[in-house]
Amino acid sequence: MDIETAPVAFRQFVLKMHSRCDLACDHCYVYEHADTSWQRRPMVVSEDVLERTADRIAEHARAHGLETVHVVLHGGEPLLAGRTRLRAAAVALNRALDGVCALDLRIHTNGVTLNESLLDLFHQFDIHVGISLDGDKTANDLHRRYADGRSSYARVIRAVELLNQPRHRRLFAGLLCTIDVRNDPAAVYDALAALHPPRVDFLLPHATWEEPPLRPEGSETPYADWLMRVHSRWDGEGRPFPVRFFDSVHSTLAGGGSLTESLGLAPADLLVVETDGTLEQADSLKTAYDGAPATGYDVFRHSLDEAAEHPGLISRQLGLAGLARECRACPVVRSCGGGLYAHRYRTEADGTAGFDHPSVYCQDLFSVIHRIKEGIGMNGADADGPLLPEALLDELATGHGGAAAVTALRDAQLEVNRQLLDRLVDRVPELDVSDAWQLTTRLDREAPGALDQALLHPYLRPWAVRVLRAAEGGRTDEAASDALAGVAELAAGAAVSAGIDATLEVPLRDHGVLRLPGLGLLRLGGEAAPTATVTVDKQGFTVESGPVWHRVERPAPGPAPTDAEGRWEPRPQWTLAASGDALPWTVALEDRDPERALDCWQAAEPGDARDTAGWGEALQAAWELVCRELPGYAEGLRQGLTAVTPLRPSPDGRAVSAAARDAFGVVGAALPPAPEQLALLLVHEFQHVKLGAVFDLHDLFDRQDPRRYRAPWRPDLRPFEGLFQGAYAHIAVVEFWRARHRSLSDEGRTEQAEHAWEQFTTWLGHTHEAILVMAGSGTLTPSGERFVAAMRATVEPWVREAGSRSAADAVARRSGG
The missing domain is CATH 1.10.287 (Helix Hairpins)
Known part of the structure; x- marks a missing residue:
């Protein structure tokens, strides 16, 4: 197998400042589980280790072109390192990374010795503070006590109160809570919520198949039950703060990435630097067996790229390929990701041991993800639409795909586009009260076929994705303007197609151009105003913009209006006769639509009547050849390929063609000299269109x-x-x-x-x-x-x-x- 794996770029680093702790938490993975390496390490990190670590991180960031690295000062208890050594760490990291990349520096602490002096230092170096707290006093005292049994709760609360003071609030990174199913989930949630955290992270207690987690009688999925009670309360209160576990599940169910290494399929990008400078894998592996996190590398003798070649780290870069077979077959694997790597450790009857197993929390993870998925109405493979029936998926897998299979893909794309419009309304509040949106909802009731046809326009999805990115990226004015204009064009075009009585203000494109998607362009000229009033009736439509008035009549029969004055440029469209038993194919030439200039395409300039006629003749000849010689592709192409966009020819005469991942129903091509070449381009590019639609569903x-x-x-x-x-x-x-x-x-x-x-x-x-x-x-x-x-x-x-x-x-x- 010819596969190349590039070394992982580490973006997250855990830097151990102190290898001991002032608490004696009995669920601590460092001191209470299988690994004993802490006993052989220096208590406090040296300045040599800090300097060398900072240089190695900077070297790595420079080599991989990283924009930001994330460093967490950790332990043991990092505050035991003292103010001077903590300052030395911050100085070394800022010095080494200056001019290389941004530094996100944090510290994770139990909080019992946090004070104003330390917070002044953290302000100086912008060090954000995360606090471990397991809930109310009863829950926290179950595990987080001093060695003599005293409660740590009051001191931790004092630390949180310090961070919540106005001048320190910006340093508060959040709370980390380890779950114990014996604690009341509602009481734990309420206690944490009362502290107004900027974020909460609920963690499953570290366990393996050798040392399984506590499971009280009465439920096969006690951790899922516990989490779902918290989720219900958090969701019911309007999600007042981010919860990393729940946000990760919601994100992965919607096709996004995870926010935590314990969920999702993203490659691990974390490296640990111990107090003696040794490089280790994630601390959670200390749960598995003595020495499990070790790599044999250190910051004095090895680069971070060398450490990245360690088999244990590589195995955590393989995503789905690195999971047990039963995990790969699981319907929630994209969200679960097999669970935390350490939680998969198991010894077999023959004495062999390893991580090629489901998580010891497998049933809990499946249950909580499935229940959240049901609660938000996701019943397919993801949020985008229903699954294809198995028989149709098998048919498409052969490379072919008839009318039923491609119709199913088309219908799923229609649902994707409807969901995109719904998301636009959520992101752009002005849209919900606009006349264009009101006309769209009216069309959905009175002329659903015309609206569906408009929603299936190949360039609707790329446009909607672009607007959503602008909205989600903070460019709200740009997004609102683009959304209002696009929906107005869509609604006006659908109204014209349906022939219903309607009047709508539609923004004009540059140079006074009215765009009606799927129908054509009306060029009103420089005298036109920025918007036009479009009045639709059964016979056609009228446009008024400033001093310009124009009427476009609808002839009968035929879907496209015509225009005697030449201002109206209808989209060229043909119904091509077929050979053999195939049906005629209706296909349009999208050679004028302003949205045709997709990122990956170099669209040709609009052609004249001779160019258009040449395309019609070539498409007819190519269609006849496809029907005659490639009948396995003809029906699917006829059903799903509705338009061709002319592209610029290559200067060296090579064939030019393209398909866009988000543009179902269209392919791009430069008109080749022979119909045989056009037939090849059409079937080749439509394969990409079909498979992209399959990827949306499966x-x-x-x-x-x-x-x-x-x-x-x-x-x-x-x-x-x-x-x-x-x-x-x-x-x-x-x-x-x-x-x-x-x-x-x-x-x-x-x-x-x-x-x-x-x-x-x-x-x-x-x-x-x-x-x-x-x-x-x-x-x-x-x-x-x-x-x-x-x-x-x-x-x-x-x-x-x-x-x-x-x-x-x-x-x-x-x-x-």
Whole structure:
């Protein structure tokens, strides 16, 4: 398997300041679990270790181009290191990282010795403070006591009260609470909430299959039950502060990343520096066995990139491929991520031990994620829409996909776009009270077919994603303007298509251009005002903008209005006759829509009537060829590909084509000289469109896999999704050249047929090799394994076919034939 794994870039560092603690918490993973390395380490970190650590972090950040590194001063109890040594750590880190990257510096403490003097130091170096607190006094005293049994609760509360003073509040990072299911979850939550924390992190107590967690009788999932009672209270109060565990579940269920290493599939990027300068894996591994976190590296002799090559760290970069098989088959694996790595440790009956197991909290994690998912109405693979029926997914996996399969993909994309509009309304409050939104809701009642057609416009999703990014990035004015204009254009266009009586103010594009998505452009000229009043009736529509007035009549039959004055430029559209048993294909040329200039496309300038006619003729000829020679692709293409956007031709004459991940229903292409080439471009690019829509519905692979894979058709290494997309699209390329070889041979065009055979065998070899790499990658989910197996089953008969001919050719050469 040809896979390259780049060294991980560490972005998070735990720097041990002191290896002892002033409390004797009986659930502490450092002192109360399997690892005993703390006994052999210096109590306080030396200044040499601090300086060398800072230099190593800066070296690493510079090499990897990091924008920010996160460092947590930890222990033991880091405050025991004293003010002078804490200051030395801050000075060393700020010195080394000055001009290299930003530093997010924090300290995690039990808080019992926190005072004003230390907080003054933390203000000087912008050190944010996290406090460990397990709830109310009863809950906290269950574990967090002094060695003589005294309660630490009062001193911890005093520390939190200090941090809550106005002048210190900005340093308060949050509270960390270790769960004990014997504590009342409501009382714990209320006690923490009363302290007005900026964030709370609930942690499952560290445990393994060898040392399992406490499980009181009466429930198979006591930790899920406990967390869900807290979630219910937190959610019911309007989520008054972030909770890292719950926010991570919500984020991953919506397709985003996790906020904690204990959930999700993101590669681990954390490294620990002990008081003697040794480099270790996550502290939680101390739970597993003595020496479990050790790497054998230290800051004096080794770079951080060397440490990144440690097998234990690499195994935590593999995402889905690094999980046990039963985890990879789990429907919540994208959120759970197999749980915390340390919690997977288990010894088998034959004495072997390791982490290739589900978490000891597996049932609890499944339960809490599933219950949160049900509570927010996510019943598919993710938030985007329903799953495809298994039979249709299997059909698409062959490389083909008929009308039913592609219709299911199209319907799912419609739901995605509806959800995007709903999110826009949430993010842009002005939209909810706008006339455009009111017309949209009216269309949904009175003309749902016309609205659905407008919502399926290929460029709606890229536009909505762009606006949402602006809104979520704080560019609220830009987002509001773009959202109001886009929804007005959509509503006006749908009203024109439906022929319903409506009047709406629509913002104009640059140079007085009214855009009606899916219909065309009306050019009103420089005299027009910034907006236009669009009045729609059954016969057409009227536009008034400043002194400009224009009427566009709707002819019968035909969906597109026409215009005698030349201001109205309807979108060119054809219904192309088919050969054989195939049905006609209706396809448009999106050569004028301003939204067609996607990030990855170089759209051609609008053509004249001659260019448009040339496209119509070429599309007709290409469609006939697809129907005749590639019938397995014809119905899906007819059902799902509604538009083609002309792209700029390549200066060197190479074929140019493209598909965009978020633009279902359209492909881009420069018009090639021969219909055969256009047919190939269409089926090839529509494969990308189909697979992108499948990826919206099904997790076929680990989306967090950071590895790069060799694609035989490219010189550079590709992410797994790129390899997957390429292999799937090239199945159509292989079948195209196989069909062309057969047709050209039947026509007696021997030279052209041999060229087609060479193309067939070349692309077959590339595609088969890529499929084999995918099958052995370990990053596929069970659904992905089934999908790739079907791809393999499609191409391997062709491999045997090519091999048989090669063998026959070799025999003929040996015999002098």
